[in-house]
Amino acid sequence: MGYRELLVALVRKELKVRYKNSVLGFVWSLVNPAVTIGVFYVIFSVVFKNPIPKFVLYLMSGVLVWNMFQNGVSAAVSSIIANAPLVKKVWFPREILPLAAVGAAFVDFLLQSSVLVVAFVALRWRVGWGYLPLIPLALVVALVFTSALAIWLAAVNVRYRDMQHFLGIALMVWFWGTPIVYAFEQVAHRLHAHGLSWLPLLNPYTIICLCFERALYNRRTYRSGFDAAHHPIYSPILPGHGYLWYLGVLGIVAALSALMLVGAARVFRKLEGDFAEEL
Amino acid sequence: MAAAIEIEGVSKRFRLYHEKFTSLKERILAGGKVPYEDFWALRDIDLRIEAGTSVGLLGHNGSGKSTLLKCIAGILRPTTGEIRSQGRMAALLELGAGFQPDLSGRENVYLNASILGMKRAEIDRRFDEIVDFAGEQVTRMIDNQVKFYSSGMYVRLGFAVAINVDPEILLVDEVLAVGDEAFQRKCLDKVSAFQREGRTIVVVTHAPDLVRQICTRAAALDHGVLVEVGDPNDVIRTFRERLMTGVNSAADVHDPSLVRSELSPLWHRVRISGVEVVYPDPRRETVRAREPLSFRIGYEVRPDGTGEAVGDLVAGVAIYGPMGQLVYGTNSHLLEQELEALSGTGSITFSFPELPLLDGAYRLTVGLHTLGGLQYDHWEQQVLFDVEAPGRDIGVVRLDTRITIEAGLRLGDRGPVFHRGEQGTTRDHTDGGRAP
Numbered sequence: 001m002g003y004r005e006l007l008v009a010l011v012r013k014e015l016k017v018r019y020k021n022s023v024l025g026f027v028w029s030l031v032n033p034a035v036t037i038g039v040f041y042v043i044f045s046v047v048f049k050n051p052i053p054k055f056v057l058y059l060m061s062g063v064l065v066w067n068m069f070q071n072g073v074s075a076a077v078s079s080i081i082a083n084a085p086l087v088k089k090v091w092f093p094r095e096i097l098p099l100a101a102v103g104a105a106f107v108d109f110l111l112q113s114s115v116l117v118v119a120f121v122a123l124r125w126r127v128g129w130g131y132l133p134l135i136p137l138a139l140v141v142a143l144v145f146t147s148a149l150a151i152w153l154a155a156v157n158v159r160y161r162d163m164q165h166f167l168g169i170a171l172m173v174w175f176w177g178t179p180i181v182y183a184f185e186q187v188a189h190r191l192h193a194h195g196l197s198w199l200p201l202l203n204p205y206t207i208i209c210l211c212f213e214r215a216l217y218n219r220r221t222y223r224s225g226f227d228a229a230h231h232p233i234y235s236p237i238l239p240g241h242g243y244l245w246y247l248g249v250l251g252i253v254a255a256l257s258a259l260m261l262v263g264a265a266r267v268f269r270k271l272e273g274d275f276a277e278e279l
Numbered sequence: 280m281a282a283a284i285e286i287e288g289v290s291k292r293f294r295l296y297h298e299k300f301t302s303l304k305e306r307i308l309a310g311g312k313v314p315y316e317d318f319w320a321l322r323d324i325d326l327r328i329e330a331g332t333s334v335g336l337l338g339h340n341g342s343g344k345s346t347l348l349k350c351i352a353g354i355l356r357p358t359t360g361e362i363r364s365q366g367r368m369a370a371l372l373e374l375g376a377g378f379q380p381d382l383s384g385r386e387n388v389y390l391n392a393s394i395l396g397m398k399r400a401e402i403d404r405r406f407d408e409i410v411d412f413a414g415e416q417v418t419r420m421i422d423n424q425v426k427f428y429s430s431g432m433y434v435r436l437g438f439a440v441a442i443n444v445d446p447e448i449l450l451v452d453e454v455l456a457v458g459d460e461a462f463q464r465k466c467l468d469k470v471s472a473f474q475r476e477g478r479t480i481v482v483v484t485h486a487p488d489l490v491r492q493i494c495t496r497a498a499a500l501d502h503g504v505l506v507e508v509g510d511p512n513d514v515i516r517t518f519r520e521r522l523m524t525g526v527n528s529a530a531d532v533h534d535p536s537l538v539r540s541e542l543s544p545l546w547h548r549v550r551i552s553g554v555e556v557v558y559p560d561p562r563r564e565t566v567r568a569r570e571p572l573s574f575r576i577g578y579e580v581r582p583d584g585t586g587e588a589v590g591d592l593v594a595g596v597a598i599y600g601p602m603g604q605l606v607y608g609t610n611s612h613l614l615e616q617e618l619e620a621l622s623g624t625g626s627i628t629f630s631f632p633e634l635p636l637l638d639g640a641y642r643l644t645v646g647l648h649t650l651g652g653l654q655y656d657h658w659e660q661q662v663l664f665d666v667e668a669p670g671r672d673i674g675v676v677r678l679d680t681r682i683t684i685e686a687g688l689r690l691g692d693r694g695p696v697f698h699r700g701e702q703g704t705t706r707d708h709t710d711g712g713r714a715p
Contacts, residue, residue, distance in 0.1 A: 005399050010394075013382065017382065020381040085373070086377035089354070274356070
């Protein structure tokens with residue numbers, strides 16, 4: 001823990017270096033997700049009709065915390081290689097490097113969250129106040145999960161550079177496998193018919209996104225039509241379970257993430273002795 | 280005394296993979312086995328470095344000295360054996376490693392210092408000291424991006440940060456030779472201050488003079504094997520005599536052909552058979568100031584079968600003072616004296632019409648080598664001679680000194696003037712003299 005200051009210094013450096021010599025500076029870290037959200041909105045709300053009301057807000061609820069994960073591990077995977085001169089010449093705990101990449105992604109997430117807050121306030125959206133405590137919990141779990149993968153990927157990538165290429169593809173598949181641009185229940189319902197409704201829950205990031213969506217987006221159903229008697233028919237968006245279910249599944253992911261972190265740290269320890277030679 | 284660093288049975292193996300087997304296809308064809316060669320950079324090193332000592336690790340290129348330092352620093356992990364160290368360690372392996380060109384000097388100081396293990400509050404406290412140490416130029420540009428720094432400013436700032444980390448153990452790899460002379464002196468001053476404060480210093484170098492200057496102990500490495508540990512003068516003698524020439528070194532045991540061909544294929548093609556000190560008066564074995572002195576170097580050309588005389592030969596001598604400092608060195612090439620093709624036996628004489636040396640016992644180093652630097656033979660400080668020059672002046676040479684006194688103070692019309700003020704010594708550039 002004595003290296004907390006070093007972590008802070010490296011995160012600061014990461015952010016400073018990224019936008020040095022650019023006019024807009026950190027504004028770029030807002031532009032990127034804003035455009036992503038805009039594109040998805042146009043495609044999934046205008047081009048393809050999407051039944052989810054206020055789709056933009058649904059999208060924002062999940063995509064920011066996903067971005068944190070994606071940007072964190074993408075930067076972390078090459079963090080040891082990118083800092084080769086340092087690794088070869090100075091001793092310091094090397095796991096700080098992937099962690100700093102995650103830290104920078106976390107800071108970006110916090111900045112982007114301000115846009116989310118503005119959007120939710122502007123549209124006078126009623127968030128699930130009771131469920132808001134899920135957010136910090138899910139955020140911590142997301143950080144542990146991201147850090148575990150970041151540390152493991154960074155270490156393995158030193159010897160097998162295939163990792164960084166593989167990761168880009170894996171993240172793309174993973175993104176579409178996580179209910180961010182579509183609703184969890186839209187998929188789970190169909191799988192239910194085959195008795196596979198548990199399948200999407202195997203993806204830890206699904207659970208993290210669900211917690212965010214449950215607390216922020218806060219609509220479990222939408223009106224999908226009317227029956228013969230002109231009564232509205234409701235279709236589910238998010239799992240209809242209560243607080244305990246969310247806490248339970250998040251708890252499982254938390255335990256899993258903690259185990260992964262321990263495992264990743266062990267792999268890292270084992271490989272780090274060879275970093276200076278293999279760079 | 281407590282040990283600052285304990286090295287026990289440390290070996291380091293590098294795997295050298297054959298380049299052409301890096302593609303996946305070839306790997307599969309090779310059945311997943313990539314051929315490699317093992318290269319042992321260090322073999323079974325045992326070394327105990329006491330707290331508060333300054334140790335020089337000497338070795339030629341590829342001797343493993345830098346690998347050992349990196350193992351001590353924790354950058355490389357030994358294949359076998361163990362290294363224990365006690366106390367905060369700072370390694371100066373490369374100055375300014377990890378400087379971010381796009382960040383300002385100030386930001387880089389903070390970043391680099393925290394990488395070296397300093398707390399933010401500590402850096403705040405020492406910031407001015409660090410920038411000050413780096414020099415005036417750097418101070419002026421501290422808020423500019425480092426990419427606009429000259430390479431000199433870059434390493435000065437790097438050194439300033441590293442040295443101010445306040446380590447208990449300082450590891451230095453060849454980096455003391457940075458910057459201009461004034462900065463080098465500053466670095467050495469800082470190193471001496473560290474020594475006085477009882478910190479431990481490990482210096483890796485192939486410059487024996489640096490070891491003699493700052494180390495209390497030395498260790499010589501040769502092809503990954505620790506050959507000798509002890510008093511710097513003894514170790515340097517071993518290093519110069521045996522390792523640089525590749526004869527009798529431990530490496531010979533492993534692969535004699537390699538050492539000789541790499542270091543001196545010509546070793547003992549010409550031998551120094553003896554050195555005679557020709558004193559001005561044979562009845563007393565001392566030389567007085569202003570008296571002549573000669574050294575006769577006996578040589579012996581070994582027949583190599585072809586019967587050819589040795590044409591490419593340079594003879595050199597170097598005089599070392601009582602404290603082991605180099606006083607003077609020269610050779611026949613520098614003196615523009617072509618040595619004729621030598622064969623058989625004979626002698627080469629170096630004569631000094633007068634020796635302006637002060638009282639003491641001096642040592643002579645004698646070497647025979649090719650113009651390109653391949654050694655035939657080398658005697659490191661084996662020849663002693665005494666200078667008798669009574670007097671109470673100090674140093675190694677006696678310079679002609681005269682004193683005159685003038686009334687009225689008017690400095691500056693004959694050369695540059697130095698002033699001492701609050702900010703230290705300043706030099707007046709306006710009058711005469713060359714620019715600094």
